[in-house]
Amino acid sequence: MKRDAFDIIICGVGGQGIILASNVLCNTAFLESFDVKKSEVHGMAQRGGSVITHVRIGKKIHSPLIEQGNSDIVLAFEKLEALRYIHYLKKNGTAIVNDREIPPMSVLTGAAQYPVNIKGKLKHRGMIYFVDAEKIAFELGNRRTVNIILLGVLSCFLGFKKKSWKTAISKNVKKKFVDLNLAAFNRGASLLTKIDILSFKKKQSR
Amino acid sequence: MKSLLSGNEAVARGAWEAGCNVAATYPGTPSTEILENLIKYPGIYTEWAVNEKVALEVVAGACFAGARVITAMKHVGLNVAADPMFTMAYSGVTAGFVIVTADDPGMWSSQNEQDNRHYGRHAKIPILEPSDSNEAKLFTKLGFEISEKFDTPVLLRLTTRICHSTCLVELGKRKTHKVKGYKKDIKKRLVLPAHARLRHIIVEKRLINLARFSETFPFNKIEWGKKTLGVITSGISYQYAKEAFPNASFLKLSFTYPIPEKLIKRFAHQVKKIIVVEEGDPILETEIKAMGIKVTGKAKIPVCGELTQKIVRESFVRKISTKIKAYKVPARPPVLCPGCPHRGVFYIINKLKLTATGDIGCYTLGALPPLNAIDTCVCMGASVTNAHGLEKALGKDFSKKLVAVIGDSTFFHSGITGLSNAVYNKGNLNLLILDNYTTAMTGHQPHPGTGKLARGEQGKRIPPEDVVKGCGVEFLKIVDPNDLKATEHAIKQALEFDGVAVLIFRRPCALLLKPNPAYFIDPDLCKGCRLCLRIGCPAISLQFPEDREKPLAVIDPTLCFGCGLCAQVCTCGAILAPEKAKKGKK
Ligand SMILES: Cc1ncc(C[n+]2csc(CCOP(=O)(O)OP(=O)(O)O)c2C)c(N)n1
Numbered sequence: 001m002k003r004d005a006f007d008i009i010i011c012g013v014g015g016q017g018i019i020l021a022s023n024v025l026c027n028t029a030f031l032e033s034f035d036v037k038k039s040e041v042h043g044m045a046q047r048g049g050s051v052i053t054h055v056r057i058g059k060k061i062h063s064p065l066i067e068q069g070n071s072d073i074v075l076a077f078e079k080l081e082a083l084r085y086i087h088y089l090k091k092n093g094t095a096i097v098n099d100r101e102i103p104p105m106s107v108l109t110g111a112a113q114y115p116v117n118i119k120g121k122l123k124h125r126g127m128i129y130f131v132d133a134e135k136i137a138f139e140l141g142n143r144r145t146v147n148i149i150l151l152g153v154l155s156c157f158l159g160f161k162k163k164s165w166k167t168a169i170s171k172n173v174k175k176k177f178v179d180l181n182l183a184a185f186n187r188g189a190s191l192l193t194k195i196d197i198l199s200f201k202k203k204q205s206r
Numbered sequence: 207m208k209s210l211l212s213g214n215e216a217v218a219r220g221a222w223e224a225g226c227n228v229a230a231t232y233p234g235t236p237s238t239e240i241l242e243n244l245i246k247y248p249g250i251y252t253e254w255a256v257n258e259k260v261a262l263e264v265v266a267g268a269c270f271a272g273a274r275v276i277t278a279m280k281h282v283g284l285n286v287a288a289d290p291m292f293t294m295a296y297s298g299v300t301a302g303f304v305i306v307t308a309d310d311p312g313m314w315s316s317q318n319e320q321d322n323r324h325y326g327r328h329a330k331i332p333i334l335e336p337s338d339s340n341e342a343k344l345f346t347k348l349g350f351e352i353s354e355k356f357d358t359p360v361l362l363r364l365t366t367r368i369c370h371s372t373c374l375v376e377l378g379k380r381k382t383h384k385v386k387g388y389k390k391d392i393k394k395r396l397v398l399p400a401h402a403r404l405r406h407i408i409v410e411k412r413l414i415n416l417a418r419f420s421e422t423f424p425f426n427k428i429e430w431g432k433k434t435l436g437v438i439t440s441g442i443s444y445q446y447a448k449e450a451f452p453n454a455s456f457l458k459l460s461f462t463y464p465i466p467e468k469l470i471k472r473f474a475h476q477v478k479k480i481i482v483v484e485e486g487d488p489i490l491e492t493e494i495k496a497m498g499i500k501v502t503g504k505a506k507i508p509v510c511g512e513l514t515q516k517i518v519r520e521s522f523v524r525k526i527s528t529k530i531k532a533y534k535v536p537a538r539p540p541v542l543c544p545g546c547p548h549r550g551v552f553y554i555i556n557k558l559k560l561t562a563t564g565d566i567g568c569y570t571l572g573a574l575p576p577l578n579a580i581d582t583c584v585c586m587g588a589s590v591t592n593a594h595g596l597e598k599a600l601g602k603d604f605s606k607k608l609v610a611v612i613g614d615s616t617f618f619h620s621g622i623t624g625l626s627n628a629v630y631n632k633g634n635l636n637l638l639i640l641d642n643y644t645t646a647m648t649g650h651q652p653h654p655g656t657g658k659l660a661r662g663e664q665g666k667r668i669p670p671e672d673v674v675k676g677c678g679v680e681f682l683k684i685v686d687p688n689d690l691k692a693t694e695h696a697i698k699q700a701l702e703f704d705g706v707a708v709l710i711f712r713r714p715c716a717l718l719l720k721p722n723p724a725y726f727i728d729p730d731l732c733k734g735c736r737l738c739l740r741i742g743c744p745a746i747s748l749q750f751p752e753d754r755e756k757p758l759a760v761i762d763p764t765l766c767f768g769c770g771l772c773a774q775v776c777t778c779g780a781i782l783a784p785e786k787a788k789k790g791k792k
Binding site: 013014015023026027030035036037038039040041042043044045046047048049050061062063064065067068069080081083084086087102103104105106107108109110111112113114115121143 | 239
């Protein structure tokens with residue numbers, strides 16, 4: 001399964017390590033000889049605000065932004081943020097959602113409610129996979145590996161070579177954390193069953 | 207060799223390849239990473255200046271010596287640096303001089319959406335507008351050459367989506383530039399009226415030459431497609447328009463001031479209908495219309511906000527009904543981090559119901575609920591001066607309930623002038639300097655109060671208190687903002703003091719430190735009174751367990767920084783320090 005273009009939205013909360021994850025993803029795509037464009041937000045939003053990064057992989061890309069309703073994959077680091085940006089997902093697209101709730105300030109102070117039944121609301125938007133990356137990170141002994149675990153899950157849908165991912169991870173994380181992050185990636189990559197991926201391939205080839 | 211570079215990384219790379227000798231900037235989103243990346247290259251002097259005017263003047267001085275120089279700033283930074291820029295337009299250059307302006311359409315991290323392409327015409331200097339990282343690198347290099355060829359500073363205009371978008375860029379080698387050395391030339395550099403009058407004539411002639419150059423500039427280019435629709439565009443808008451109208455003919459402008467009139471006319475003659483696609487103000491559109499060419503632009507495309515391929519397409523083509531439903535979910539604005547040292551001060555300002563003029567930095571977030579502690583935010587430094595003005599209009603009594611809040615980096619940027627003004631003019635200013643030892647909002651750059659230099663080596667530290675004393679302030683205290691009692695006491699003292707009072711709240715930014723062990727709320731002691739929620743800490747939430755009558759406050763141990771502020775606010779003694787929490791859990 002090697003397609004020639006992927007549009008991927010990565011969203012979550014500022015500080016969750018999204019910039020690093022998107023750097024690794026772009027680097028991997030580059031190693032696979034794709035044209036890549038990425039657009040992200042720095043500054044204010046990185047202080048715990050809602051964050052969205054666009055990654056476009058293909059033969060020749062112009063705009064660094066993905067249109068709503070056009071993204072092949074939405075990778076969400078947080079459930080509410082998955083709901084906020086799910087309209088970027090194309091019909092029958094795939095969403096990978098970290099099963100974690102980070103309440104925004106309005107919810108903490110009681111001025112708003114954290115949305116209920118997010119799973120139910122996302123279900124009809126495409127193939128939705130919930131992943132408990134926090135639990136795996138905890139098992140690995142470092143909470144900061146959540147981003148790479150999620151990349152591992154994402155890798156199942158892209159068909160890039162394992163070696164490319166490995167090189168990209170080694171290039172983007174501090175030396176003493178390379179092994180830990182490679183382990184995290186492998187854990188993420190082995191989470192989905194073969195059945196999940198087969199059904200994804202079927203949908204894609206339609 | 208190719209590498210993935212953001213627009214900012216590409217500008218840094220381009221400057222380095224061009225042999226740039228000296229760079230000085232002040233941080234600001236979206237331009238910050240330009241200097242952060244220049245620092246990684248050898249053979250180039252880099253410094254964090256205290257503000258943009260200083261930065262531009264520093265590189266102007268280096269340029270006097272024949273050094274190739276660059277400065278970069280966010281769009282509003284150029285307002286601060288406009289004064290020397292306008293003069294340098296008259297003075298000209300001794301070697302390449304590139305000024306980078308990074309505009310922020312959509313206001314991802316800014317207070318306005320000003321379109322700095324206006325500055326080209328206003329200051330009479332040429333503008334280059336890259337459309338991606340590749341061009342960002344290339345145009346930076348060309349910028350130095352054009353600057354030298356025409357004896358003018360060059361404005362390189364970026365926008366957020368150029369600065370923070372990444373694509374593949376071909377890397378080149380560095381061509382060293384030898385600093386020529388200083389030669390006195392007062393006719394150019396000493397802008398007395400007599401000299402400046404002559405220079406102005408030269409500037410006008412230069413514009414004519416630049417316009418001629420614009421006609422032949424290879425990156426002002428036509429890409430022929432169907433001739434029923436012609437698109438004239440520049441910068442990131444080119445990319446959006448290319449996706450929106452893949453079959454149209456394009457005139458892509460890269461040297462956008464002065465515009466290539468002949469080229470535009472030639473293009474216009476050969477296409478049936480012309481649209482101008484530009485983000486922000488109708489700058490190209492106005493110029494092209496003035497040439498007598500009929501085009502459509504801002505009548506259809508929004509001036510406000512940033513563009514996307516979808517907005518561009520749907521501005522001209524009837525919308526196809528593919529309405530995608532977005533869920534309405536609670537907003538998630540940025541917040542003060544857990545453990546942020548600013549939090550305690552805002553809690554007390556709110557508690558004492560003070561009016562607070564604010565400033566720009568992480569601490570602007572103290573304006574949001576539940577802290578609601580800041581009333582105003584105008585521009586860097588304005589907290590100090592706004593408070594002084596409020597007092598002068600309303601009288602001294604008002605200053606008994608009024609404080610100004612400023613960060614340490616902002617204080618050095620433009621707070622000092624306002625402070626000396628207040629002392630001199632017999633004000634009763636109460637200035638709270640939030641000294642977190644860093645420029646936090648833009649990603650932790652050093653400043654004079656930290657004493658660290660751009661490349662990490664030790665410089666001379668200037669403690670803010672020394673500056674405050676030097677300004678003639680008679681009431682000065684240094685306080686730990688995590689000690690709420692001391693904070694409240696000091697603020698009350700300052701308010702009562704007759705004259706200018708300054709409090710320095712000193713504690714490092716939480717992101718620079720390792721967290722302490724997490725605090726813990728004892729469910730048996732928590733009465734669900736919500737007092738702890740008033741500090742607006744992202745780690746504390748209220749839960750409603752079924753087996754309880756009252757709600758229960760809970761600390762998320764993965765987010766808690768262990769600062770202990772909540773424990774000082776809690777009147778039930780339910781919030782326990784880590785040591786006690788351990789015992790409690792047993
Ligand atoms: C003229 C101008 N230059 C730069 C900026 C970008 N900027 C916004 S906040 C900030 C840093 C503020 O640092 P500090 O005052 O130390 O507050 P902190 O963020 O550390 O709380 C900067 C550089 C700006 N808004 N305006």
